[in-house]
Amino acid sequence: MTEDFDAIVIGTGQAGPALAVRLAGAGYKTAIIERERFGGTCVNVGCIPTKTLIASARAAWVARNAASYGVAIDGAVRIDMPTVKARKDGVVAQSTNGVESWLRGTSNVTVIEGHARFESARVVRVDGRQLTAPRIFINTGGRPTVPAIGGLTDIDYLTSSSMMDVDFVPEHLIVVGGSYIGLEFAQMYRRFGSNVTVVEMAPRLIPREDEEVSQAVREILESEGIGVRLHAQCIDVEKRADGVAVRVSCEEEPRVIAGSHLLLAVGRIPNTDDLGLERAGIATDARGFIVVDDQLSTNVSGIWALGDVNGRGAFTHTSFNDYEIVAANLLDGEARRVSDRFAVYALFTDPPLARAGMTEREARASGRPVLVGRRAMARVGRARERGEMKGFMHVMVDAETRKILGAALLGIEADEAIHCIIDVMSAGAPYTAIRRAVHIHPTVSELIPTLLGELSPLQQAIADIPPLILA
Ligand SMILES: Cc1cc2nc3c(=O)[nH]c(=O)nc-3n(C[C@H](O)[C@H](O)[C@H](O)COP(=O)(O)OP(=O)(O)OC[C@H]3O[C@@H](n4cnc5c(N)ncnc54)[C@H](O)[C@@H]3O)c2cc1C
Numbered sequence: 004m005t006e007d008f009d010a011i012v013i014g015t016g017q018a019g020p021a022l023a024v025r026l027a028g029a030g031y032k033t034a035i036i037e038r039e040r041f042g043g044t045c046v047n048v049g050c051i052p053t054k055t056l057i058a059s060a061r062a063a064w065v066a067r068n069a070a071s072y073g074v075a076i077d078g079a080v081r082i083d084m085p086t087v088k089a090r091k092d093g094v095v096a097q098s099t100n101g102v103e104s105w106l107r108g109t110s111n112v113t114v115i116e117g118h119a120r121f122e123s124a125r126v127v128r129v130d131g132r133q134l135t136a137p138r139i140f141i142n143t144g145g146r147p148t149v150p151a152i153g154g155l156t157d158i159d160y161l162t163s164s165s166m167m168d169v170d171f172v173p174e175h176l177i178v179v180g181g182s183y184i185g186l187e188f189a190q191m192y193r194r195f196g197s198n199v200t201v202v203e204m205a206p207r208l209i210p211r212e213d214e215e216v217s218q219a220v221r222e223i224l225e226s227e228g229i230g231v232r233l234h235a236q237c238i239d240v241e242k243r244a245d246g247v248a249v250r251v252s253c254e255e256e257p258r259v260i261a262g263s264h265l266l267l268a269v270g271r272i273p274n275t276d277d278l279g280l281e282r283a284g285i286a287t288d289a290r291g292f293i294v295v296d297d298q299l300s301t302n303v304s305g306i307w308a309l310g311d312v313n314g315r316g317a318f319t320h321t322s323f324n325d326y327e328i329v330a331a332n333l334l335d336g337e338a339r340r341v342s343d344r345f346a347v348y349a350l351f352t353d354p355p356l357a358r359a360g361m362t363e364r365e366a367r368a369s370g371r372p373v374l375v376g377r378r379a380m381a382r383v384g385r386a387r388e389r390g391e392m393k394g395f396m397h398v399m400v401d402a403e404t405r406k407i408l409g410a411a412l413l414g415i416e417a418d419e420a421i422h423c424i425i426d427v428m429s430a431g432a433p434y435t436a437i438r439r440a441v442h443i444h445p446t447v448s449e450l451i452p453t454l455l456g457e458l459s460p461l462q463q464a465i466a467d468i469p470p471l472i473l474a
Pocket residue numbers: 013014015016017018019036037038039040041042043044045046048049050051053117118119120142143144145163184274277278309310311312316317318319320321322351
């Protein structure tokens with residue numbers, strides 16, 4: 004028997020639940036399907052658990068450094084990993100249960116558990132059930148990439164997902180992948196007490212960032228005792244009696260790094276290979292991402308793709324923004340587009356890196372006349388008071404339009420301070436809107452108007468850059 008709906012949502016990631024509830028509220032009889040845990044990646048194995056674990060790691064760091072603040076801790080600082088994990092599990096459970104009960108408690112929404120597959124452009128099968136709808140929304144997210152590394156099938160390895168089950172402190176964690184996810188785990192486990200080595204194939208960490216950002220992040224991690232091995236062009240792995248050995252070079256010494264555990268953090272692939280997309284005629288690109296237009300429609304009319312699965316973003320906030328775009332266009336008569344948004348994200352190391360808009364490399368390539376303002380965190384009162392002065396703030400402005408082109412803030416509270424820049428960029432207002440704002444003292448944000456009052460042309464600023472102060 005076929006069950007008829009007005010809308011079907013596949014996946015309960017960061018776009019699906021909000022969309023299902025919105026559609027149901029607008030009178031659409033809506034089915035939402037989940038094959039695993041409600042809330043998807045962010046809630047169960049992504050943002051929420053990692054930031055909860057990072058909070059425990061920071062508590063350990065603060066305790067170890069307490070003496071420098073005049074706080075005496077008599078006795079060693081110990082990590083109780085089962086409790087760290089239990090705390091994380093508790094925070095995750097609250098969120099995943101919240102998503103599930105929200106959906107189940109919404110009238111006009113039918114929650115179906117199981118793996119969804121297209122039978123055709125209008126029919127979706129979930130186990131024995133056959134559902135139809137004129138509108139289908141795909142929010143199936145992604146999963147960690149497992150690269151074709153020699154020897155991998157013979158060893159036990161961890162991914163960002165299986166790291167969530169770890170309730171012990173590895174003796175020596177080797178992290179293959181020196182980008183956002185890998186670096187957050189690297190610092191977290193170093194602070195829990197592991198020896199940590201990051202292995203990256205590229206010549207620098209987080210190669211998407213500007214060189215000075217990569218370099219400063221590297222210095223921050225190395226200052227905590229994290230080993231960084233770049234240019235690892237020739238990676239393969241081998242089982243050892245006490246763990247794992249990772250070959251990092253065919254020529255340069257050291258050729259091999261030995262550790263107790265291996266974490267692979269080399270990117271994510273979309274969950275599209277087991278969706279039956281070919282039966283619905285839905286096009287994907289060479290990497291498996293569903294091809295969408297600027298309003299997130301696929302090539303098949305009546306089918307949309309939202310979140311990581313469309314390759315137009317890889318964050319919770321981009322997935323949620325996808326929901327807002329689709330809902331506004333479908334239900335509110337608006338014409339919102341993905342291309343209206345600009346890049347914003349953070350790397351939640353401590354201190355964090357927050358980014359908005361263009362990198363310096365992109366700004367140079369744009370050919371625009373660029374002004375830049377720069378300030379070391381050591382010159383920010385709040386950072387000095389906190390005794391955490393690593394990093395810098397860097398903001399670029401278009402000299403003609405006076406609009407902010409991009410910003411990289413690396414330092415304490417950067418993930419919050421960036422929002423005054425994001426809001427002005429979103430409003431399409433000139434940088435002078437921040438310049439004239441009165442910010443609260445003493446905060447990190449209060450220095451952003453000051454920094455914008457000291458702009459100089461990009462070339463000159465590069466020549467004049469004071470050495471990075473990474474206290
Ligand atoms: C370790 C880690 C840390 C991260 N930290 C951050 C961060 O700090 N900030 C940030 O913005 N982003 C972060 N991200 C990224 C963020 O988690 C994702 O971008 C976000 O979850 C968006 O996902 P989504 O909405 O596309 O779908 P997802 O959250 O991936 O959810 C997809 C859902 O669809 C379900 N599903 C898949 N296929 C089917 C099917 N065939 N049938 C039924 N159900 C199906 C899955 O089970 C899953 O529940 C992190 C990711 C990781 C891995």
